[in-house]
Amino acid sequence: MVDTRDTWQDLFNLYLPIGVGVFVVITLLVVIFAVRYRDRGAEDDRPRRRRSHFTGAEGSYILLLALIAAMLVYFTFTEMGDDRANLPAEASTGTGELKQGGADEEGQDGIQAPPAELEIQVTAARWTWRFDYPELGITQASGGGGELTTLVVPTGVNVRFTMTSLDVIHSFYIPQLRFKRDAFPERLTSFTLGFTEPGDYPKGGFCAEFCGLRHAAMLFRVSAMEPERFRAWVTQRQLEARG
Amino acid sequence: MSRGWVVMLAWALMLGVVWVVQWAIFDPDLIAFVLLGSASATTALMALWALLAGRRRDAPADEGIEATPDASHATVLLGITVLLLVLAPVLGGWLAFTAAGTGLLAVGGLVRERSSERRAVRAAREGGA
């Protein structure tokens, strides 16, 4: 199953120590040099730096930097390859109708998209969200009056999202999944997410791309349910829709 | 004496290398491909300009003659003309007519400044020779 949190955590664990380490070393060097080599007045007879370039030191230093950069790129690319949701998503322009995504779809790199077990169509519009479940005949929308839409998903399976916008650019962002994607008008964006933990996500979801007056209020709730509870929810919603 | 064009050419080549990497190894969309390519090409053109300009020796400043007037009111008028022109579509077409007036004054002033500049340079060259 796609796990965007895991990908993020792996890279976090690599990048954070390196970043903090480099920061500490360079800051210490700046401070030590500023103190140690400060001007001490006329009787100061410490040796001066004799050369104004040192090709050997510079060359090996550049090599070291290049190795660090190469390592970071290697791990980033590896993680991107593992996590199918992070492939450049298949995006098409122009069509007004939402296409059905499926297991046979190919990403831009020719790698198969992970098998989706649930289809959700996301529609963003100023300043609200709508989630359609085409296979189940369910629509989650705001009842108006500032009420937030709830995205209900099953845990443990891949969920395939297909997203568009009705007006300006928005961005679908779930902080707990460490994932966001832009929604464009006249354009479909697809991605796959997996939800591991059941429960209501305390922060829910945000619109991350500035979209005008009530951008700050363009939130949605996220509720992940274990498959059995999700099935019960589906049945209940279908009954409501009929009744 | 001027090797500035070498620097520009070197920079154009660096951009060219990144551009080649982009399409040889990666999968750029058309816009990214064109943008990076035109950056490299623009710099190469600037290098060519610098090379050609370095061969000419017509600017008075190259000979150490300072003829530019200390103040150029005509340039200020030209700036105001541009401001009026770009505002015209928003605030009303009448601005365009005002701009035409200030524009004429500005161009006239610039022509006068240039000709007196040329006279001063000629005088200085004769005086120096």
Added chain:
Amino acid sequence: MSATLPPPAVRRGPRLLGILSSTDHKHLGLLVCGGAFVFFCLGGLLALLMRSELAAPELQVMSLNAYNQVFTIHGSTMFYLFGAPMALGFGLYLVPLQIGASGLRWPRLVLLGFWLFLGAGLLMYAGFLTQEGAGRAGWFAFDPLSDDVGTPGTGMDLWVISVFLSVLAGMLWAASILATIIRHRAPGMTMLRLPVFTWSMVVSSLMTLVAFPALLLAMGLLFIERHGLDVFTQPGGAIFYQHLFWFFGHPVVYIVFFPFLAAGSEAIATSAGQRFFGYKLFVGSLLAFAALSVSVWGHHMFVTSSVDNRFFSLTTTAIIVVAGVEYFDNLATMFRGRIKLRASFLFACGFMIVFLIGGLSGIWVASPPLDYNAHDTYSVVAHFHYTLFGGTVFGMFAGIYHWFPKVTGRLLDERLGRWHFWLMLLGGLVTFIPQFFVGEQGMVRRIADYPETAGWTALNALSTVGAFIILLSLLIFLANLIRSLRLGKPSGPDPWDGHTLEWATSSPPPRYNFPAVPPVRSYAPLLDLKEEAAEDESSHRPVASGEGGSQ
């Protein structure tokens, strides 16, 4: 060199009208930098308004609509009216002095640019007086939000015109600076003897000339679209706009960085009393740095699903190498020096440390999976404020403390300078460090309000406190500035034992800069002369400390 025209018999005093139409590069540089500094203060006040609003959940200070205007004009001011003009304005003043020229090439174009820039600033702020308010689509004004449906009104039109004018002005200045460097160098001043600051202006001008036309085009098309013609509403138009915008928008953050990096480097070399280390490598890495930074714009589009994320991730991460070289050279310049701990040196050190946070977090967001979380959250806000506040602002103050005596003939007060530095360092850390944490927890940008339940209140309040510490530090600077302009100690031509040509003429320099340009045999011509003089003296009377360090 043949004769220079004698100056007019009666020197008029520097009357305002004369300065506002002056063709003297020193007046032009001061006009542009002065204007940019005024806009810096205005943009800072807008930032304080925002921080006040964000100190607690709910709306206290202003409406949603007002907040959107305020953050839009804050960002737009800092890039279009402060950052780029200040960076190029430093170049307008200093480049001719550093290369031993009597002035700029095409001074009239520079003057024209100043008036366009002045107009740009007035028009952007005039938007606040219009019925719908000023531009409010963010400093990058993505289409379709920025079109006539998404953001109607005259204020937004004025914003588009203003950005167009400011970009045009920047191109005029860059063209003049580059042409001056290419054609007006003093005898002996080869390209590989240009001072590091002038080199930073070479690459900044090149980037300006290559990248700014993209935004000129975008603003032109956006204006047309706002007045009835479909441009970006075509399929793929929104992505096209983003490409054009970021092709300008990424290079611009380096255009406002390189000159101040180099200002810091000059302050370090001068304060340490020794030649800048690794000059040739520094120059090469500046060029490569500039080439890379024109090739990374797509990292702003990682979450659009429409660029090859790997390519832009690679080019962005590669910046580690070139940026690392600049740090190495700055540190090596300090090594075994005899550093005078002046305010300019402190700000250069502040630059290195505070910018480092921005640089390292930049490597972080260059990794797409990490950026999928950070993008458009306060993590990114903190990241780029560390690059701009650490790079541009600290570097600018290093430059101001370094060159103020040259420009005015008076010294800034060092004690107030130290207070300014330490408070600004503290303020910068207290303001932006908390933003990394709220961003990591998901707080997105450009919101006037955030849910109380999210638990971001304390960190936001802390950030607001930091912003007011920065205000305090800037007030100290303003007091120092005003005091020193009138009462500052006279500096003489060369108060710091400078290395480069600008210190060989009087402070402030005369109309055509140099009565006679000293011989140039390296990138530190004045240091050469001083070392020669010291050697002559030591051949008569030997001293213990041998002056080494010829290149």
